[in-house]
Amino acid sequence: MKATSHNLPRDKVRNIGIIAHVDAGKTTTSERILFYTGENHRMGEVHDGRATMDFDPQEVKRGITINSAATTVFWRDHKINLIDTPGHIDFNIEVNRSLRVLDGAVVVFDGVAGVEPQTETNWRLADKYHVPRIAFINKLDRTGADFSRAVDMIRERLGATPAVLHVPIGAEGEFRGVVDVLRRQALLWPSDKADRPVEITAVPAELVERMEAARAVLLELIVEQDDAALAEYLEGREPSIEALQACLRRGTIAGAFVPVLAGSAFKNRGIEPLLDAVVDDLPSPDDVASDIGDDAGAPLAALVFKLIADEHGQLSFVRVYRGTLRVGDTVLNATTDKRERVSRLYEIHADKRREIDAVEAGGIAAIVGVKDAATGDTLCDPAHRIVLEQIAAPEPVIDIAIEPKTQADQQHLAHGLQALLREDPSLHMRYDAESGQTILSGMGELQLEVKLEDLRARHGVEVITGKPQVAYRETVTRSTTVRHLHRKQSGGPGQYAEVELSVEPLERGAGVQFESRVVGGAVPREFIPAVEAGVNNAVRMGVISGHPVVDVKVTLLDGSHHERDSSAMAFEIAAATAFRSAMRQAAPVVLEPVMGVEVTTPTDHVGDVIGDLNRRRGTIRAQEARGNAAVIDAQVPLQEMFGYIGQLRALTSGRAQFTMQFDHYAPAPATLQKQLIAA
Incomplete structure (x- = not known):
């Protein structure tokens, strides 16, 4: 008898992701969660290549997370579907598609570095998908770790409101526990060994004043989530812990604030309260609003968010939003209009699979048998077609x-x-x-x-x-309108198509938009898709430098056709030619990708690093002290960043490091424009 994934009520299910900047300790945190929940009897470590969640050979070899990995654990009679995501910007699509289908997230911060560039990128993605978050300030055992500064950075750099639940006990190498601000108790881990249970004790006398100050701020913040609790608080009476916890949960789910916890995953400190916060504060599928309904008995609606191809075929990861998906079901891929049969269903634990017979609304599982699905496709009941919001992939650079x-x-x-x-x-x-x-x-x-x-x-x-x-791009800087007639006669049936197109610039990141304003059948309705196809073909090939066109709006205004000689091919050719002509008349430019670069360097090398960035056409946006180092925030064209790591090491005797991620496209300098157009 196969297992079923719906053996717990949905209010006891949490679908969460672990997200962070690279090296913040995200996978180590995931490994500790597996151990403390009893899923693993020994802990894998990233540094020795034995991390459960980093099982791909390349992850083992490189010591980083490349693919998002899913698992299921249980804590306090709750089921937690957990996805560990990569921290490196090159694999950000994994974070993007995971956040699209998750209900909550744990954001891990390095206690020394605080908010780092990839943290900001991931945070914005979570904002986009309205994913409630918990912040876990990790690595507080390290030299230079500063919990308060990390909290301030969450407020200042992420624009979030921290709800601080912990006060650290000890600092750096002496970090040994936390004060639970809400419950006025201390949680101490007497050793680094994971099998030693946490000790709940009285708050150390030297921290009582700090705890009470933090608690006053916390209570003022969370009681606003409930009128009765607020009234009680304003009357000078403190609501019960249960009422305060309910307020904390309500505000977290609403995105009013972000609970902040402290710990050191590597030293096995802070994982139990983190798991408690996942259960207590992050939403269940029932807490997340859905505009399509979420009844398990309703018609199926599920989103494919990840694919893996292996020797057994394609494994499609899905989040079920409505209805129940069962083995043997025939489903409609609403994106491709193809029907496919679900031959097997699995609950995934890293590289292991447990076969199940069904997954209900709110669940996450993997399917075998759906051969033609792609990331972002909707699977639904064939009798009730629905298309869910797709997953947008970033533009390559x-x-x-x-x-x-x-x-x-x-x-x-x-x-x-x-x-x-x-x-x-x-x-x-x-x-x-x-x-x-x-x-x-x-x-x-x-x-x-x-x-x-x-x-x-x-x-x-x-x-x-x-x-x-x-990866350069092309765009236009002004609007223009072009009319083009494609006519060809060579013995047999001719070709005839006339189109009038307007091309206008859009803001950066808007992509390519197509619209038809044709009225009266000047261009028959059946040929309008051919016009769009012709435009898209020209967009992909580029016009002035051979690079794809971005950020333009193309509008079909008018045209004409011939009863016998017009065809889809004729209109496709006419549209492509008209678009290329319009591009040349609309003051086209070549765009280059500009990267956000953050360099962390010893203070005695700041001048050399800034000078080198300036020589690379960089713009310095900010500079700040972080511990005993300086952090330089800059924007630099990608063209100038090849081989940068070698130069940075030479300038700083190998003591500096940097991170880089795509920021925006901008017009290339005139000399580079000429080179690219002439090439």
């Missing part, structure tokens, strides 16, 4: 040319690339007709390096690669 090493590799390359593209929507591929090369585009050098290794290890394809290149 770096290209690499690849070609098969041998003729045998040529045959397998297309298959391997298609598998990679299905798994990772932030990867793009195009064929360069001039060079005859396949161009693979991604978010960074590390991502492309990992994917090429996947091609070799998983698909047996060896490739030759060119140097990484910047």
Whole structure:
């Protein structure tokens, strides 16, 4: 008899993610959660390659999380579906698609560094998907750790309101526990050993005043969530702990504030209260508003948010929003209008699978048998078609040319690339007709390096690669309107299509938008999709430099057709030609990706680092002290950042480090524009 994933009521289910900047201790926190919940009997460590959640060979080799990994644990009679996500910016699509389907998140902060660039990016994604959060200030045992400063950074850099639940006991190497501000008690971990239970004791005398001050701020913040609790508090009577906890939960779910906890995952301190907060403060599926209903007995609606291809076929991870998904069901992929059969269902624990027979609304599971699904597709009851909001993938900023090493590799390359593209929507591929090369585009050098290794290890394809290149884009800076007639006559049926297109610039990040304002049948309705297809073809190829076009709106205003000679192909050709002509008349420019760069350096090297960034066309946005180091926040064109790590190490005797992530596209300098257009 197979297990079923709906053996607990939904109010006892938590779907959460662990998110953080790289090296904040996210996977270590996940490993401790597995141990304390009894899922693992020994703890894996990232540094020794034995972390349960980092099971991919490349994760073991590199010591970082590359793929989001799912597992299910139980705490205080609650079921927690947990997804551990990567911290490196190159794999941010994993965070994006995980947050799309999760109800809550634990954001892990490095107690020394505080809020780091990738933390900000992930925080904005959580804002976008309205995901309630708990903040866990980790690594408080490290030299330079500062809990209060990390809390201030959450307030100042993330624009969030911290609800501070803990006061650390001890600092840096002497960190040994926390004060539970709400319950006025101390939680002490007498040793680093995970099998030693937490001790609940009286609050140390030297921390009572600090605790009471923090508690007064906390209570004023949370009682606003309930009129009765607020009235009681204003009358000078303190609401019960149960009432205050209910206020804390309500405000967290509403996004009014973010509970902040303290700990050191590596030293096994703070995990039990973190799990308690997940259960007490983060939402169940019942707490999350849904505009489609969430009844388990209603027609099915589920979202595919991740794909894995292995030797057994495609594994599709889904979040069920409505209805119940069962083994043997025939479902409609509302995105592709294809019907598919669910042959098997699994509850996933990292690289292990437990077969189940059904998953209800609010649950997360993996399907085998749905062959044509892609990330962001909706699976639904065939009789009740519905399309859920898709998952938007970021635009790639770096290209690499690849070609098969041998003729045998040529045959397998297309298959391997298609598998990679299905798994990772932030990867793009195009064929360069001039060079005859396949161009693979991604978010960074590390991502492309990992994917090429996947091609070799998983698909047996060896490739030759060119140097990484910047993924430039084209756009327009003014509006224009063009009318174009495509007419061809050569013996048989002719070709006739006339279109009038307007092209206008959009704000950065808006993409390409198409609209038809044709009235009266000047362009028959059945040919309008062909006009859009022609525009999209031209967009992909570019016009002035061969790079894809972004941030333009194209409007079909008018046109004409011929009863016999008009066809979809004729309108596609006419639209592509008209678009290219309009682009050239609309003051086109080439855009280059500009990166947000944060450099952490010893203070005696600040001048050298800033001078080097300026030489790279960088703009310094801010500089601040962080412990005994300086942190420089800059914007630098990606073109100037290749090989930066070597130069930075040389400038600082290997003592500085940096992080980089895409910030925005901006017009390239005039000299670079000319080079790119002439190339």
